[in-house]
Amino acid sequence: MKVDLGYAWSILLKSWPMFWYGIKITVAFAVVGTVFGFLIGLIIGAIRGMPVDPLDSPFKKALKKFGQMITGLYIWVFRGTPMMIQACFIYYLLRPIIHWDAITAGFVIISINTGAYMAEILRSGIQSVDPGQTEAAKSLGMTNLQTMIHVIFPQAIKNTFPAIGNQLVVNLKDSCMMNAISVTELFFQSSSIAGTNMKFVEVYLVTAILYLILTTLATWILNVIERRMNKTKTVALKEMSA
Amino acid sequence: MMDPIIKVEHLKKHFGDLEVLDDIDFSVNKGEVISIIGSSGSGKSTLLRCINLLEIPDGGTISFHGKNILDKDRNLTDYRSKVGMVFQSFNLFNNKNVIDNCIIGQRQVLKRSKEEARKIAEGHLQRVGMSNFLNHASTKLSGGQKQRVAIARALSMDPEVLLFDEPTSALDPEMVGEVLEVMKDLARNGLTMVVVTHEMQFARDVSDRVIFMDKGVIAEQGTPEEVFENPKNERTRQFLSRYSSAGVSDKN
Numbered sequence: 427m428k429v430d431l432g433y434a435w436s437i438l439l440k441s442w443p444m445f446w447y448g449i450k451i452t453v454a455f456a457v458v459g460t461v462f463g464f465l466i467g468l469i470i471g472a473i474r475g476m477p478v479d480p481l482d483s484p485f486k487k488a489l490k491k492f493g494q495m496i497t498g499l500y501i502w503v504f505r506g507t508p509m510m511i512q513a514c515f516i517y518y519l520l521r522p523i524i525h526w527d528a529i530t531a532g533f534v535i536i537s538i539n540t541g542a543y544m545a546e547i548l549r550s551g552i553q554s555v556d557p558g559q560t561e562a563a564k565s566l567g568m569t570n571l572q573t574m575i576h577v578i579f580p581q582a583i584k585n586t587f588p589a590i591g592n593q594l595v596v597n598l599k600d601s602c603m604m605n606a607i608s609v610t611e612l613f614f615q616s617s618s619i620a621g622t623n624m625k626f627v628e629v630y631l632v633t634a635i636l637y638l639i640l641t642t643l644a645t646w647i648l649n650v651i652e653r654r655m656n657k658t659k660t661v662a663l664k665e666m667s668a
Numbered sequence: 669m670m671d672p673i674i675k676v677e678h679l680k681k682h683f684g685d686l687e688v689l690d691d692i693d694f695s696v697n698k699g700e701v702i703s704i705i706g707s708s709g710s711g712k713s714t715l716l717r718c719i720n721l722l723e724i725p726d727g728g729t730i731s732f733h734g735k736n737i738l739d740k741d742r743n744l745t746d747y748r749s750k751v752g753m754v755f756q757s758f759n760l761f762n763n764k765n766v767i768d769n770c771i772i773g774q775r776q777v778l779k780r781s782k783e784e785a786r787k788i789a790e791g792h793l794q795r796v797g798m799s800n801f802l803n804h805a806s807t808k809l810s811g812g813q814k815q816r817v818a819i820a821r822a823l824s825m826d827p828e829v830l831l832f833d834e835p836t837s838a839l840d841p842e843m844v845g846e847v848l849e850v851m852k853d854l855a856r857n858g859l860t861m862v863v864v865t866h867e868m869q870f871a872r873d874v875s876d877r878v879i880f881m882d883k884g885v886i887a888e889q890g891t892p893e894e895v896f897e898n899p900k901n902e903r904t905r906q907f908l909s910r911y912s913s914a915g916v917s918d919k920n
Binding site: 480481483556558559561562563564565566567568569572576577580581584 | 720721722724740744745746747748749752753755757759760761762763772773776777818821822825
C-alpha cells in the first residue's frame, strides 16, 4: 500500500478543470442550501417558537396548533432520514411531473433539508430571548409579527450565529450526497477522474484535501463575521466589569 | 366629574389555585397620579399587568373610555399604544440603540414618519436627560439610564396613561433618585400615572391617591394623608410601620 504523492499532484494539475467545476458546484450547493435553509428555518422557527397567546381566537389557536403539527412532522422526517435518500426519492418522484434537472432538484432538496436543522436552531434561539423583550414590544402596541421581525429575530440570529454558520460547513461536506442523483459536484467529479485514471487513493486524497481547504476557509470567514458581531457585546462586558 | 380613563370592575385573576386578584374595583381619572403599595405577593404588579393585558384577567371588566377592552372586538394594539408601561427590569430592546428604542413603536404602531418619530424621540430623551446618549447601545447603559430611556420610549407613544411596575426596584440605590426625579417631573406636568412602588416617600409626596393592596384585595385607599397619617386598616398600619421603622417617614 503506497500513496504516490507525485502522481496525486500531477493528477490535480491535469484534471484541475474538472475539479474546479466540481468545487464551484459544491460551493454553490453549500451557499444556496444554507441561505434558503436559513429562510425556511426562520419561518418554521417562528411558527414553532411563537408562544400561544391566550388572547388569540379559538380559530387562531387551532391554526397555530396545526402549524406546530405540520412543522413538527417536517422536522422529524427531514432530520430523521439521510439526505441522500431524500434526494433520490424526491428527485425521481417529481421528475415525471415537473421535468426538473438534477441540479435544480439538488438545490431544492438541500435547502429543505437544511431548513429542518435551521428551524430547530432558530427555535431555540427565539426561546432564549428574554420574555421581557416581547412584553415591552407588546406594551407599545406592536403586533406579534412586528415583534418577531424587529425585536426577536435579530437577537435570536445573533445568539445562534455559530450554529447557523456551522450549517454552511456541514453543507460543504454533505452536498457530496447529491452525487446519488448525478449532480456534478466535487465528489462526483472525483469519482469520474478516479475511474478514468484507475487511481483511487491518489485522487481521493486530493479530493479530501480540497474539501478540507473549503471547510477551513468557510470556518475562517464565519469566525471573522462572528467577531465583528460580538464586538459591541464584548466592549459592554468590559465596561461593566471595569 | 369627568368619566375615568380606565375603570376596573370586579377584576379577578388566579394562577392555578392561588387567588391573586379578588374582585378589584378602581378607576383612573385624567391627570391623576395613583400609587399602589403593598407587600410582595399582594397582587399589585399583577393588577398593573392585567390593565395592559400582559396577564389575562379571569373575570371582571377593564373599561377604557367606557369601552370594555376584554371584549372580543377590541383593538388591542391601539389600546396598548395609549396605555404605556415601564417595567421593573427596563426591557429595552437589546438589539437597538437608545434612539431606535424610542422610534420603533412610533414607526410600527403609530405609523409616524421617520423624521417625526425621531424628533419626538429626541424631545423625550432630552426631557429624561439622555440626549447625549442617542446612539449608544442600550445594553451599555447603567440601570438608571436604561430606565430613563424606557420612560422616554413609553412617552414617545403619547400615552394617555403610563403604568409603572416597580420602576426603581431593580436599581442600585444611587440610581433610584434620578429615575424618581423624572417621574416627579412627569407628575407635575399632568401625566396620568399608575405607579406600583416600594418608594413610600414618592407615594406620599407625589400621588393624588394611594391604594394599599393586601392578599389580592384593595384593603384601603385614599389621599396620601389619609393612608399614611391615619390608616384605618390594621394591615395598612402594620405594613407602614415596617417602612417608618426603616426611617422613611422620619424624613418628613
